[in-house]
Amino acid sequence: MKYLLADIGSTFTKLCLADVEQRTVLGTTIAPTTVKTDVNQGVEAARQKLGKKAEDVEATLACSSAAGGLRMVAVGLIPNLTAEAARLAALGAGGKVVETFSFLLTEADLGRIRALRPDILLLSGGTDGGDVKHILHNARQIQNHLPDVPLIVAGNRSAHDEIRRILDGRREVWFVENVMPDFKQLRLEPAREAIRRVFLERIVEAKGLTRLCDRARILMPTPEAVFKAAVLLSKGIPNSEKGMGELLIVDIGGATTDVYSCAEGAPALATVRQRGLREPCEKRTVEADIGMRHTASHLLEEPALKEIIRENGAEWEEMQTWTQTLTGNPGRLPQSEKEQAMDTALASAACEVAVGRHCGRWEEAFCPDGRFYFQDGKDLSNVRRVIGSGGPIVNSKTPRAILAGAKKKDGEPALKPRDPNYYLDTQYLLWAMGLLAEVDRAAALEIMKKNILPLTK
Amino acid sequence: MKTETPNDSSTPPPTIVLGVIGADCHAVGNRILERLFKDGGFKVVNLGVMVSQEEFISAAIETGARAILVSSLYGHGEMDCQGFREKCSEAGLDEILLYIGGNLVVGKTDFSLVREKFLKMGFDQVFPPGAAPEEGIAALKEDLARRIVAKAGN
Numbered sequence: 198m199k200y201l202l203a204d205i206g207s208t209f210t211k212l213c214l215a216d217v218e219q220r221t222v223l224g225t226t227i228a229p230t231t232v233k234t235d236v237n238q239g240v241e242a243a244r245q246k247l248g249k250k251a252e253d254v255e256a257t258l259a260c261s262s263a264a265g266g267l268r269m270v271a272v273g274l275i276p277n278l279t280a281e282a283a284r285l286a287a288l289g290a291g292g293k294v295v296e297t298f299s300f301l302l303t304e305a306d307l308g309r310i311r312a313l314r315p316d317i318l319l320l321s322g323g324t325d326g327g328d329v330k331h332i333l334h335n336a337r338q339i340q341n342h343l344p345d346v347p348l349i350v351a352g353n354r355s356a357h358d359e360i361r362r363i364l365d366g367r368r369e370v371w372f373v374e375n376v377m378p379d380f381k382q383l384r385l386e387p388a389r390e391a392i393r394r395v396f397l398e399r400i401v402e403a404k405g406l407t408r409l410c411d412r413a414r415i416l417m418p419t420p421e422a423v424f425k426a427a428v429l430l431s432k433g434i435p436n437s438e439k440g441m442g443e444l445l446i447v448d449i450g451g452a453t454t455d456v457y458s459c460a461e462g463a464p465a466l467a468t469v470r471q472r473g474l475r476e477p478c479e480k481r482t483v484e485a486d487i488g489m490r491h492t493a494s495h496l497l498e499e500p501a502l503k504e505i506i507r508e509n510g511a512e513w514e515e516m517q518t519w520t521q522t523l524t525g526n527p528g529r530l531p532q533s534e535k536e537q538a539m540d541t542a543l544a545s546a547a548c549e550v551a552v553g554r555h556c557g558r559w560e561e562a563f564c565p566d567g568r569f570y571f572q573d574g575k576d577l578s579n580v581r582r583v584i585g586s587g588g589p590i591v592n593s594k595t596p597r598a599i600l601a602g603a604k605k606k607d608g609e610p611a612l613k614p615r616d617p618n619y620y621l622d623t624q625y626l627l628w629a630m631g632l633l634a635e636v637d638r639a640a641a642l643e644i645m646k647k648n649i650l651p652l653t654k
Numbered sequence: 655m656k657t658e659t660p661n662d663s664s665t666p667p668p669t670i671v672l673g674v675i676g677a678d679c680h681a682v683g684n685r686i687l688e689r690l691f692k693d694g695g696f697k698v699v700n701l702g703v704m705v706s707q708e709e710f711i712s713a714a715i716e717t718g719a720r721a722i723l724v725s726s727l728y729g730h731g732e733m734d735c736q737g738f739r740e741k742c743s744e745a746g747l748d749e750i751l752l753y754i755g756g757n758l759v760v761g762k763t764d765f766s767l768v769r770e771k772f773l774k775m776g777f778d779q780v781f782p783p784g785a786a787p788e789e790g791i792a793a794l795k796e797d798l799a800r801r802i803v804a805k806a807g808n
């Protein structure tokens with residue numbers, strides 16, 4: 198039985214043809230898409246390249262990056278509690294969190310949110326039975342100033358009745374369980390599910406992707422597909438097929454860089470105490486300012502890039518020129534060995550910065566019987582598997598040099614992997630396996646295991 | 655963190671935030687307090703040991719807590735609690751009750767002086783070393799009842 202898997206909505210339409218009985222990938226192709234062309238043309242062009250193999254497929258399953266990603270704004274009460282929980286839920290659903298707000302929303306905040314034009318606003322605040330004052334105020338502000346933004350309410354359950362009254366008459370609003378029902382207790386799945394539903398019902402339609410629907414089933418945002426693949430690869434299938442264990446995935450793109458971790462990351466020493474939220478085992482972050490093309494110039498401000506350039510003996514001025522070229526012409530590929538080297542330097546800096554932001558940190562403190570540390574976020578120092586995915590890494594001649602950015606350097610504060618082994622998503626199919634897993638988990642897992650291979654040099 | 659709630663009445667139980675302040679890691683008393691206050695009819699959000707003022711306050715805001723119960727065992731309580739009440743007010747926790755107990759200062763100082771000092775710092779109740787948790791429970795029930803009466807009177 199064959200499935201055609203499609204990633205639509207970004208600069209390239211990607212197709213992957215998988216055979217679930219043989220547990221193999223029969224082919225992958227890409228075709229350029231523009232915002233203006235019909236997505237079907239992209240899919241058709243890519244399908245042509247697959248030839249006869251792509252006939253009589255069981256179904257076409259698609260994920261979509263919905264033209265620029267699913268823009269989300271998260272609102273909560275305390276920055277490192279419900280606001281962070283809302284942010285994590287949005288990221289986990291494949292959203293791009295453009296900004297997070299806490300406490301009482303001011304009129305300036307509302308103006309800012311309007312300017313950000315989010316696809317979805319996620320409103321949380323208070324544990325169940327906890328604070329209602331803030332979320333009620335924020336619901337009123339949102340109703341008065343942002344009447345048309347699709348809104349998901351996932352806050353204090355005790356406030357939901359009153360919020361329903363406040364939001365009376367609002368067309369696009371959904372109520373789900375609290376992202377933090379009890380203090381520091383996360384429940385992200387219901388909010389994630391709601392985000393996905395809204396994405397499918399509303400956003401896909403608004404962005405003109407429905408025409409594809411008679412031919413393909415659009416199941417989820419692309420980052421969520423990668424996330425699902427990551428979790429399956431890490432955990433495996435209980436009682437039948439083992440997973441790879443704790444891992445970290447880096448997916449560098451033209452505009453953004455995604456990092457996924459499947460690892461507990463709890464404090465490993467008795468002298469370290471977790472502060473703030475205990476982050477979920479399965480975590481995704483996306484760096485909206487870190488990428489290889491549209492956002493390449495931002496990397497110039499990162500000390501990581503300076504350091505890499507210094508080590509490689511390249512010229513800073515040349516790098517400046519190169520990033521300028523890329524920002525003006527995101528389709529540009531390196532043409533000389535020198536440009537190739539600069540692209541590698543950019544990618545390893547992107548990896549270093551994005552993984553650094555994903556990992557937790559320690560802060561030293563003193564007490565009567567010695568030194569101890571507060572840990573914010575997850576400690577990923579003992580994660581041994583770092584997997585590279587995404588075009589810039591998969592197509593690079595030196596993927597290992599790029600992924601080395603994920604390894605902790607001396608003096609770096611982030612709790613990055615100390616001694617990782619590197620792997621490559623050789624055919625760039627994590628996203629596709631996230632889709633395939635919806636119909637056949639065992640096949641998706643086996644195909645990933647066959648194609649995600651250790652990088653020896 | 656479990657926060658079971660006793661189901662002895664139709665109104666939800668009042669939430670309290672509990673923890674050991676500062677760099678203090680004495681954990682035994684904290685566990686006992688958690689158990690006994692739960693049994694006494696409160697919803698307990700226990701932050702454990704080595705808790706900063708900010709963590710107490712953030713937890714109290716999110717959970718809509720009625721009281722913060724601070725323990726300090728290692729003798730640096732006075733330093734750790736500087737400005738606690740002011741910070742609560744600043745964060746909008748105007749009505750929150752602040753209790754403290756444990757070994758609040760180093761060595762044996764006349765407790766009435768210690769109590770005086772902590773009352774001045776804005777704590778509503780100050781308990782002497784080795785105070786029975788039951789004392790705290792009784793005082794809290796009384797203080798909360800008084801608040802409700804005061805509100806109804808307004």
Ligand code: B12
Binds near residue numbers: 678753
């Ligand atoms: C066990 C212990 C330790 C263990 C702690 C293990 C752990 N993780 O729990 C270790 C070895 C780590 C330790 C370390 C230290 N300890 Co020590 N420790 C003790 C000891 C022997 C018992 C504490 C205990 O568990 N008591 C039993 C519990 C049930 O009682 P409790 O903690 O007092 O709590 C009850 C009441 O106080 C009350 N209560 C407490 N808070 C509140 C709040 C409210 C609102 C209410 C109503 C009631 C209430 O209810 C609780 C439950 O019944 C005491 C001496 C003692 N006998 O008390 C010293 C003692 C507390 N430690 C002391 C000291 C100085 C230290 C150290 C600084 C250095 C040292 N000398 O070892 C370090 C500090 C480390 C740190 N960063 O916190 C001193 C404190 C001196 C002071 N305040 O004047 C004590 C009193 C010993 C002494 N006499 O010198 N300690």
